[in-house]
Amino acid sequence: MFFKKKTTDPNAPKVKKPLWKRILKWSGITFLLLFVFVLIAPFLFRDKIFALIKEQINNNLHGKFECEDYSLTLISTFPNFTMELKKVSLTGEKEFEGVKLIDAETIIVSVDLYSVLWGDQIDIREVGLKNTDLNVIVLENGKANYDIAKSDSTKVAEGVDTSETKFALKVRSYYLENTNITYDDRAGDMYARIVNLNHHGEGDFTQDEFDFKTTTTADTLDFIYGGVPYMKNTKVDSKFDFAMDMKNSKYTFMPDDYVKLNELELGFDGFVAMPSSDIDMDINFATVxxxxxxxYSLVPAIYTADYNSIKFGGKAEVKGKLSGVYSEKSMPGFNVDLLVENGSFQYPGLPKSATGIYVKGNVNSKGDPSMDDIVVDIPTLKSNLGGNQLEAFLHLAHPMTDPAIKAGLxxxxNLATLKDVVPVSSGTVLTGLIDSDVQIDGRMSSIDKGEYEKFKAEGSIVAKELVYNDTSMGYPTNIKIMDFRFNPQYLELASFDATVDKTQLLANGKIDNYLAYFLKGETLKGTFNVSSPELDFGSLMGSSEETVAAQPAPAADPVPATATSESYVFEVPKNIDFVLSSNFGKVRYPNYAGKPEIVLDNVGGNIxxxxxxxxxxKLHLNTLxxxxxxxxxxxxxxxxxxxxDFDFDISNMDIKKASETFNTIEKLAPIASKCTGKFSTKMKFNTHLNNKMEPLYNTMNGNGTLSTKSIYIEGxxxxxxxxxxxxxxxxxxxxIQDVNLNYTFKDGRVFVDPYDIKVNNYKTTIAGSTGFDQTLDYKMDMAIPRSEFGAAANETLNGLMAKANAKAGTTIEVGDIVNVRATITGTVTDPKIETDLKSQTQDLKNEIKEQVKEKVEEKIEEVKEDVKAKASAEAEKIMKDAEAKAAQIRAEAKKAADKVREESKTAGEKxxxxxxxxxxxxxxAEKTAQKMNKEAEDKAQKLEKEADEKAQKVLDEARAQADKLK
Known part of the structure; x- marks a missing residue:
């Protein structure tokens, strides 16, 4: 009654469920399947997508790609796949072996799911790099480590399919988060370093027209060009949005585009178009x-934490325009203006201010491809730093062909008063006077032609009683006088007298082509005399312990050095040609690893x-x-x-002190530390050095001779x-007395040619090698008197002799001398010694044969010696006559050569x-005299050379005649 009875009749008509229930059912099933797919898809496609990435990288790029881990997710980013790569790096090869172009903590790639499964384009929704180091290097030969794309020919050689494929990529958004970039262009002499760069860009590159939007910030930017640091620790903030016209390759700045460098903000408008290989541009920029x-915020020392507390006044404006076509045959014109009017600043708490700062400058070009139409015009540059006046001007035209310059300073x-204007750190001392008044006016062609009267260059820059010291240095620098004087021919350093801590430096000289260096970039040439009573590098560098502690461990990877690499290598400037005539009474240099300091006396010669x-x-010195x-x-x-690559001639140096002082000698000759005595050596060697200026011993090659009169060895x-x-x-x-040996070092070892010495009066021959790793490989052949051996050893030798006599039928006794060969291997501290006493049996047999043979040959030798003595006397006479004649030829040539030199010198002085x-x-006249002296010297050397060749010929002919008589 209360419940409807459920029918069980199979023929009864089915009752349809309501539509909403069916929709709910199938929607649930669909959602469940989709959810399951979302769960398992990362596992299904994880390896496929990563394999695709690796394949594309390896097929298209040179280098080593590494990735420690990766993951793929779909749930949180549905309907996009997101792949996350961990610890990713791309390392170069060949010249860039060990250099990481990319070293990223995380790379995230978000890809549209549909494009992966069914599309012919991989639709990359976003690419991101987090905590990444990018290291770009361009070598001096122009080879760049980012030039890693494989050519089609390389791909064919590696069996990579180069046929056209429908596979393509499209990127909608990308970002760099906490990225450090190093750009080291050695070919262009340019270096840049960006720290903590954050950049984002987005745009639909599949469209013909779209907006491309970018934002960028960086904590610091350093930029060096031509050795000049243009930016240092500069903060960067920029927004550049472009209206992209892909069909016409035209990119137009959008409103409010700017770049902000510290507090200097520049706004941009205009466009850049690249319809072909030419680049057309019309760009305007100006200070906002x-x-x-x-x-003024661009000055690194100014833009600090207390920048906002400085009181500034005055106006400044920068504006410019870049317009025209850039191609192989044309350059865009440009015009840049800088104007500073009545600038001033005053630090809080300081009594004086900098006032009256005026700068007016313009750089322009109409677009001459040779760039010879560039004009730099700075008619006004002046300031008053608390009573310290500065005025300058510069006009430069035709810089590429015949520079015309007009400049003044x-x-x-009074440096002592600068602390009233600019704050100095506590403990800093700065005093002294600097006066300068320099005028330059003329064209470079006048200098090139020697028409010095047409070029005005006069004045001087003089610093007197200049003292500087601060807590970081720990010692004062005192320049008593530094006097530069200008004239058209050269810049003269008339006087220089400075004391740095305990070291006094004296110098004078001249720079011959300072104008050509400044105007045409020529190599700077000069000659100087440099001297010091005592040059103490230890006081300048700190103690040896401090020096060692400050040095980093050598890098494990063979990474080419960049401008930021820790290195103690002294780089000789490539743009100078200086000749220094040096004379130092004493030079002190700190040593490493607890070794005593190096002290050099009477150092002189040309550098x-x-x-x-x-x-x-011909650098000469005394030491040890x-x-x-x-x-x-x-x-x-x-x-x-x-x-x-050096030649050394060392005479009578204390061998033990040399080993204690120089680590290289300890490596080359470990026995030296156990020796007492003096040695002399003539040595030629070459080697590469590491970044601590220490020899790379596996690259060392050379040879030499070594001699000692007497040394004592113990321990x-x-x-x-x-x-x-x-x-x-x-x-x-x-x-050991009278050692004379020849040695060679190569392949990481020092090889000693066989040489004869007496070891405790034992005739000994030694040969072998010592490795720079302190391994040993020597043979010692010693002739030891029987009396030196003990009773057991002598009984053994007598028994061996008795057996040999019995077999040969002789009655010869063992001689007083026993030949022993010792083989020395192992290392210096753990040597292995083997003696070949078993060979004595054969030696005894040989001795019996030799004694019988000697009896037969004795009479023959008596006749031979008589004939040989007469021939030797005749040969000696021939050689003495030839040597006398050769000496006469050389003496006459020297007399004639000296006469040529003296006549030239007299004529020049006249x-x-x-x-x-x-x-x-x-x-x-001095120039002509120098030329005459050079020509005379060449003629004199030619006379001496010809005479030497003639004398040598006489000796060679005599030697050949004498050899025939022997």
Whole structure:
């Protein structure tokens, strides 16, 4: 009654469920399937997508791609796949082996699901890099580490399919988060470093016309060009939006585009078009704000935490225009104006201010491809720094062909008063006077032609009693006098007298082509005399312990050095050609690893620094009780591994002190630390250096000779072991006389040619090698008297002799001398000694044969010796006559050569004297005299060379005749 009975009749008509229930049911099923797909899709497609990424990278790029981990998700980013790559790097090869172009903590790629499954384009919705280092390097030969795309020919060689594919990528958005970028362009002499860059860009690049929007910030930007730091720790903020016309390749700035460098904000408008290989542009920029404080914020020392507390005044404006076509045959014209009017600043708490800052400048070009129409015009530049006046002007035209310059500088500074205008740190001392008044006016062609009267260059820059010290230095720098004087021919350093801590430096000289260097970029040439009573590098650099502690461990990866690399390599400037005549009474240099400081006395000679290479010419010095003469070069053109190539002539140096002082000697000859005595050596060697200026021993090659009159050796482990092995204790302590040996180092070892010495009066021949890793490989052949051996050893030798006599039918006894060969291997501290006493049996047999043979040959030798003596006497007479004749030829040639030199010198001095006090005539006469002396020297050397060749020929012919008689 209350419940309707459920029918069980199979033929009864089915009752349809309501539509809403059916929709709900199938929607639920669909959603469930979709949810399951979303759950399992990352696992289904994870490896497929990552394999696709690796395949595309390896097929198209040179280098090593690495990724520690990766993940794929769909749920949180549906309907997009999001792949996250962890610890991603792309490392270069060949020249850039070990250099990471990209080193990213995280790379995130979000891809449209539909495009992955069914599309012919991979639709990348967003790409992001987080916590990334980008390292771009361009070598001096123009090779760049970002040029990693494989050519079609390379792909074919590697079996990669190069046929056209429908696969394509389209990106809608990208970002860089916390990215550091280093750009080191050595070919263009340009360096940039950006720290903590955050950048975002978005736009639909599949459309013909769209808006491309970007924002950028960076904590710091450093930019160096041509060695000049244009930006240092500059904060960056920019917004650039472009109206993109892809069909016409035209990109137009949108309203409110700007870049902000510290507080200087520049607004931009205009366009850039690239319809072909030419680039057409019309760009305008100008300061958004015209306060002096904004442009002054670019000074690194000014833009600090207390910048906003400085009181600024005055106006400043920067504006410019870049218009025209850039191509192989044309350049866009440009015009840039800088104007500062009545600028001033005053720091809080300081009594004086900087006032009257005026700058008016313009740089312009109409677009001459040669860039010779560039004009730099700065008619006004002046300031008053608390009573310290500065005025300057500059006009430069035709910079590429015949620079015309008109410039002036007038300044009068009392440095002690600058602390009233600009704050200095506590403990800083700055005093002294600087006066300058320089005028330059003329064209470079006048200098090139020697028409110095047509070029005005006069004045001086003089610094007196200049003292600087601060807490970070720990010692004062005192420039008593520094006097530069200008004239058209050269810039003269008339006087320089400075004391840095305990070191006094004295110098004078001149720079010959300072104008050509400034105007045409030529190599700067000069000659200087430099001297010091005592040059103490230790006081300038800190103690050796401090120096060592400050040095970083060598880099594990062979990464090419960049401008930020930690390195102690001294790089010789490539744009100078200086000849320094040096004379130092004493030079002190700190040493490493607890070794005593290096003290050099009476250092003198010529030091030539030319285009990245420093040459030492007849540099002489005394140290460690001996004297050193050296010639050679230090080549820093490759600062990663500088090269040295030196000749040394060392005489009577204390061998133990040398080992204690120089780590290289300890490596080359570990026995030296156990020796007492003096040595002399003539050595030629070359090697590369590491970033601490230490030799890379595996690259060292060279040879030399070494001699000692007397040395005493005690405590050397290999000799101690040898003494123990032979049961002859006196071998562990040795007096060795008259050592003369030849050595060669290559392949990481020092090879010693066989040489004869007496070890405790034992005739000994030694040969072998020592590795720079302190491994040993030597043979010692020793002739030891039987009396030195113990009773057991002598009984063994007598038994061997008895057996040999019985077999040969002789009655010969063992001689008084026993030949022993010792093989020394292992290392310096753990040597291995083997003695070949078993070979004595064969030696005894050979001795019996030799004694029988000697009896037969004895009479023959008596006749031979008589004939040989007569022939030798005749040969000696021939050689003495030839040597006398050769000496006469050389003496006559030297006399003639000296006469040529003296006549030239006399004629030159006469020319200079006739020039009187006229500076131009005197300069011309000196130049002519120098030329005459050079020509005379060449002629004299030719006479001496020809005579030497003639004398040598006489000797060679005599030697050949004498050899026939022997």
């Amino acid at each position: 704000k015209t306060e002096f404080k904004n442009i 007038k300044a009068n500074f 030539i620094m030319r285009e990245g290479v420093m040459s030492l010419d 009780e001996g004297s050193v003469m050296m010639n050679g070069v230090y080549d820093s053109r490759n600062p990663l591994e500088p090269l040295v 050397f482990a290999p000799l101690n072991k040898l003494a123990e092995k032979l049961k002859i204790s006196k071998l562990s302590k040795q007096n 020319l200079v004297a006739e020039a009187g006090n006229n500076p131009l005539k005197k300069a011309a």
